[in-house]
Amino acid sequence: MIKLDLRKADYSAVGPENGLNISEEFGAYSERIAQIIDDFNKRKNKAGQGLQWMNLGYSEETAWYVKEYAALVENRFENVLVLGIGGSALGGIAVTHALLRPYWNLLSEEQRNGYPKIFFLDNVDPDEMNALLDILDLKKTLVNVITKSGDTAETMAQFMILKNRLEEELGDDYRKNIVATTDKRTGILRQIAEQEGYKTFVVPDDVGGRYSVFSAVGLLPFALVGIDIDEITAGVKDMDVALKNPDISQNIAAQNALVHYLMDTKLGKSITVMMPYSSRLKYVGDWFVQLWAESLGKKKYADNIQMNIGATPLKALGATDQHSLAQLFNEGPNNKLINFIRVEKYDCELNIPKIFEYTGIGYLGGKTMNDLMNAEADSTKAALCDFSRPSVTITLPKIDGYHVAQLLYMLEVQTAIAGALYEIDPFDQPSVELARNYTYALMGRVGYEESAKSLQEKMMIS
Numbered sequence: 242m243i244k245l246d247l248r249k250a251d252y253s254a255v256g257p258e259n260g261l262n263i264s265e266e267f268g269a270y271s272e273r274i275a276q277i278i279d280d281f282n283k284r285k286n287k288a289g290q291g292l293q294w295m296n297l298g299y300s301e302e303t304a305w306y307v308k309e310y311a312a313l314v315e316n317r318f319e320n321v322l323v324l325g326i327g328g329s330a331l332g333g334i335a336v337t338h339a340l341l342r343p344y345w346n347l348l349s350e351e352q353r354n355g356y357p358k359i360f361f362l363d364n365v366d367p368d369e370m371n372a373l374l375d376i377l378d379l380k381k382t383l384v385n386v387i388t389k390s391g392d393t394a395e396t397m398a399q400f401m402i403l404k405n406r407l408e409e410e411l412g413d414d415y416r417k418n419i420v421a422t423t424d425k426r427t428g429i430l431r432q433i434a435e436q437e438g439y440k441t442f443v444v445p446d447d448v449g450g451r452y453s454v455f456s457a458v459g460l461l462p463f464a465l466v467g468i469d470i471d472e473i474t475a476g477v478k479d480m481d482v483a484l485k486n487p488d489i490s491q492n493i494a495a496q497n498a499l500v501h502y503l504m505d506t507k508l509g510k511s512i513t514v515m516m517p518y519s520s521r522l523k524y525v526g527d528w529f530v531q532l533w534a535e536s537l538g539k540k541k542y543a544d545n546i547q548m549n550i551g552a553t554p555l556k557a558l559g560a561t562d563q564h565s566l567a568q569l570f571n572e573g574p575n576n577k578l579i580n581f582i583r584v585e586k587y588d589c590e591l592n593i594p595k596i597f598e599y600t601g602i603g604y605l606g607g608k609t610m611n612d613l614m615n616a617e618a619d620s621t622k623a624a625l626c627d628f629s630r631p632s633v634t635i636t637l638p639k640i641d642g643y644h645v646a647q648l649l650y651m652l653e654v655q656t657a658i659a660g661a662l663y664e665i666d667p668f669d670q671p672s673v674e675l676a677r678n679y680t681y682a683l684m685g686r687v688g689y690e691e692s693a694k695s696l697q698e699k700m701m702i703s
């Protein structure tokens with residue numbers, strides 16, 4: 242199992258102004274945490290609670306359908322192109338980057354064991370998209386369009402371009418190159434998929450985009466490129482069993498949620514940094530940033546006074562960002578809680594040759610890159626502590642489907658528990674919806690004429 246170490250967030254390590262009396266806080270909050278977890282355990286099987294993501298690890302049916310389709314299309318495509326944005330893309334990017342051999346798309350077909358290359362388009366940058374379309378042989382490309390709502394402008398615009406290009410190249414057969422992942426019943430993509438006869442997968446009810454990585458949203462692209470999805474669901478299930486425990490001393494998601502919540506509300510640590518010491522886990526930072534920001538950045542009212550809630554997430558990469566952000570972390574405002582992610586065993590060991598022994602870099606010879614990475618993480622953590630900067634450390638025994646799934650699921654549960662502590666809804670995103678509606682208005686969608694008029698007036702003024 243993955244482990245959590247909170248010692249460097251304790252007042253004994255970083256002083257009472259910057260650290261918590263963790264055992265005392267666990268005692269003080271044990272009942273509240275137990276209530277929150279019991280409440281999740283009771284509500285997660287009920288509809289309309291936004292908690293169906295807690296059951297995804299157990300959905301044998303989804304895994305079965307995904308594997309069946311992946312087997313059906315095996316060896317048929319050279320590329321998988323995923324279209325999606327936000328929660329419909331970030332989990333897929335994070336997990337494939339972590340689990341596929343680095344530089345996957347540059348490997349030969351043999352090195353990829355016959356599995357396709359994978360590309361994600363999660364922006365509407367015309368130059369980027371055009372360049373990718375120039376590279377891909379669309380006849381050999383499977384397009385997986387993912388949108389829960391079925392009408393996100395960014396994703397649907399990409400899809401419209403792809404649909405036309407595929408049809409131009411493949412004629413009527415183009416449908417075989419499209420698979421849609423969307424809501425079971427509603428939304429424009431569902432309607433189009435049914436009319437056009439695309440293969441479809443479902444984003445289940447009560448699963449918000451940023452909590453959807455273990456549904457077909459993630460599992461389908463994973464299976465298409467040969468990632469063992471049984472290993473992933475095993476990691477989710479084992480972590481879920483561990484996190485059902487209402488005893489805070491046994492529940493790492495509850496512990497980290499409470500530490501983050503108290504660091505923000507009591508000690509002013511209003512920035513949460515996610516810093517994996519592994520390039521393969523780099524995009525876990527991006528995924529976490531969206532999860533934490535969109536779930537916890539909310540306004541709420543207490544005694545009719547508006548409060549703006551949430552700690553700002555920031556991503557960093559060890560050791561790279563030691564030469565970028567670490568100066569700020571050490572000497573800038575003491576308003577951050579750093580989350581180190583450590584890996585106990587990398588897949589390989591890379592020796593540094595014993596050369597240039599007569600120079601100042603001679604000490605590196607005979608060591609490994611693994612030794613260096615670990616020393617970098619240890620030294621950064623120690624330096625932060627010297628500057629009274631709190632940190633927590635999550636350790637993965639290794640980077641594989643089982644442990645990466647545990648990490649992501651643990652962070653999802655941590656976010657949900659933090660939402661309950663802040664007393665906000667961690668499953669909605671009202672202001673994202675507002676901006677989404679403004680985009681519809683500006684792009685001339687029927688029904689948004691009034692918004693378009695008032696927006697144009699506002700834009701004239703500014």
Ligand code: PA5
Pocket residue numbers: 326327328329387388389390391392393396449450451452535670673
């Ligand atoms: O987490 C969320 O709910 C959002 O980030 C959505 O995933 C994002 O807005 C894309 O929405 P959709 O999947 O409906 O296209």
